Amino acid sequence: MQYIRDLKKYHWPKGPQDAVRLMMQEPCAEIIAGGTELLVSGLKGKEVNNLIDITRAGLSYIKKDKKTIKIGATTTISELQHAPVFKDFADGIISAAAAKFVSVQIRNAATIGGNLGAAMPSSDLAPVLMALDAKIFVCGKENKEFAINGFYISKRKTVMAPCEIITEIELPLACGDDKTGYAFQKIGRTEMDIALVNGAAAITINAGGEVKNARLSLGSVAPNTIRCLEIENNLLGKKLTRELIAAACDNIAKAIDPKTDVRASAKYRGTIAKVIATRLIEEAYIKAGGKI
Amino acid sequence: MKLNLKVNSENKIFDIDVRDTLLDVMRANGYTSVKHGCETGECGACTVIVNGAAVNSCIYPAVKCEDADIITCEGLETNGKLSILQEKFIEMGAIQCGYCTPGMLLSAHALLMKNPNPKLKDVKDALSGNFCRCTGYKKPVDAVMAAAEQMKGAK
Numbered sequence: 001m002q003y004i005r006d007l008k009k010y011h012w013p014k015g016p017q018d019a020v021r022l023m024m025q026e027p028c029a030e031i032i033a034g035g036t037e038l039l040v041s042g043l044k045g046k047e048v049n050n051l052i053d054i055t056r057a058g059l060s061y062i063k064k065d066k067k068t069i070k071i072g073a074t075t076t077i078s079e080l081q082h083a084p085v086f087k088d089f090a091d092g093i094i095s096a097a098a099a100k101f102v103s104v105q106i107r108n109a110a111t112i113g114g115n116l117g118a119a120m121p122s123s124d125l126a127p128v129l130m131a132l133d134a135k136i137f138v139c140g141k142e143n144k145e146f147a148i149n150g151f152y153i154s155k156r157k158t159v160m161a162p163c164e165i166i167t168e169i170e171l172p173l174a175c176g177d178d179k180t181g182y183a184f185q186k187i188g189r190t191e192m193d194i195a196l197v198n199g200a201a202a203i204t205i206n207a208g209g210e211v212k213n214a215r216l217s218l219g220s221v222a223p224n225t226i227r228c229l230e231i232e233n234n235l236l237g238k239k240l241t242r243e244l245i246a247a248a249c250d251n252i253a254k255a256i257d258p259k260t261d262v263r264a265s266a267k268y269r270g271t272i273a274k275v276i277a278t279r280l281i282e283e284a285y286i287k288a289g290g291k292i
Numbered sequence: 293m294k295l296n297l298k299v300n301s302e303n304k305i306f307d308i309d310v311r312d313t314l315l316d317v318m319r320a321n322g323y324t325s326v327k328h329g330c331e332t333g334e335c336g337a338c339t340v341i342v343n344g345a346a347v348n349s350c351i352y353p354a355v356k357c358e359d360a361d362i363i364t365c366e367g368l369e370t371n372g373k374l375s376i377l378q379e380k381f382i383e384m385g386a387i388q389c390g391y392c393t394p395g396m397l398l399s400a401h402a403l404l405m406k407n408p409n410p411k412l413k414d415v416k417d418a419l420s421g422n423f424c425r426c427t428g429y430k431k432p433v434d435a436v437m438a439a440a441e442q443m444k445g446a447k
Contacts, residue, residue, distance in 0.1 A: 007311045008310070010353065010355045035353060036351060039351040040332045040333055051353070078345065102421070103421025104346055104402075105333065105399070109348070191417075192421065
């Protein structure tokens, strides 16, 4: 079946600026990378007669320097899963999240930029990148840079303006002597299914085992992936115990806004969100070297 | 428009419409082992190997395949002789209606090209994007494990 009935032209820009120029020229154009989102549900209600494929625009790479890891927007999920640098980096949570990303066939085509740009609340990568405090680089009329916390406005909506594309995701490398532990969790109905609830955490502790910094993110429990700032604040400066973690997560209902859909009820998601949050905090704290 | 590519090690030029998926082009050119299933990248019946990676051809624009190296199930046999993987699927009864089989074979083939020593979890992961509605997953998984074992012995 022809995937877009009115498609007239398929473009291959050589670089991101070239892609932006084409978007400005063609009023009914869409960006395509792997196509696994766009061709399945990303075209609903849109009139599209030009596609701009950015998979040959020089945006497929993973580079590490002294302070950061930079990931090109069209790097596939399979490439993230198997990249040697992500086996150890951040306790392997990027690799772990990529491995849980639906099927091999989808992972071989879908891209990190596409997944973030699609802005679905069930993204397995978004919570991980939030826990890692990633930056998102965007090319448009001008180049912009966004912290991933705040990048999402609502379901399928990001802060990006029309005619802008994601070019790069940057992850800061940990520095200093403090130890950070990381965790990723996903509950899905089957291996292949998208998350009912997912999340990630990064917890930094000092030599005394007190929490110096905490980031906790959850997916599928709000219109988009969220940071749980109040829970994070509840942990700061403390040596964690199971009771303390449970107490810190007590008010989680205030942070989330789960919805009922075909996969799970809002009530179930709310209950599981608390379980996932406590597991994530505990796992990350232990991986940082904390004792519970 | 013309599409230059290699299918099962043969150079080909296909006449395509810009709107065609890779699935459309494969079936229109006689590669009918590539099955038309869900059209949404979920069932895996349309799996083909593009430059070494298994993809769902139903949501893969054909224009992406310029100069690509493609493997379909027709390419697994050599001079009329089935591959070890195919033999094992038959031997172990890993086939019921057969509709999902070409996709399963290609997912398994792509795995074995990269990882000749797969663990059980690797095989399950590799086949997790291929649905069988006759409800048979154990035998295909066993067949892939057995094929990997025999291929090691053959080397």
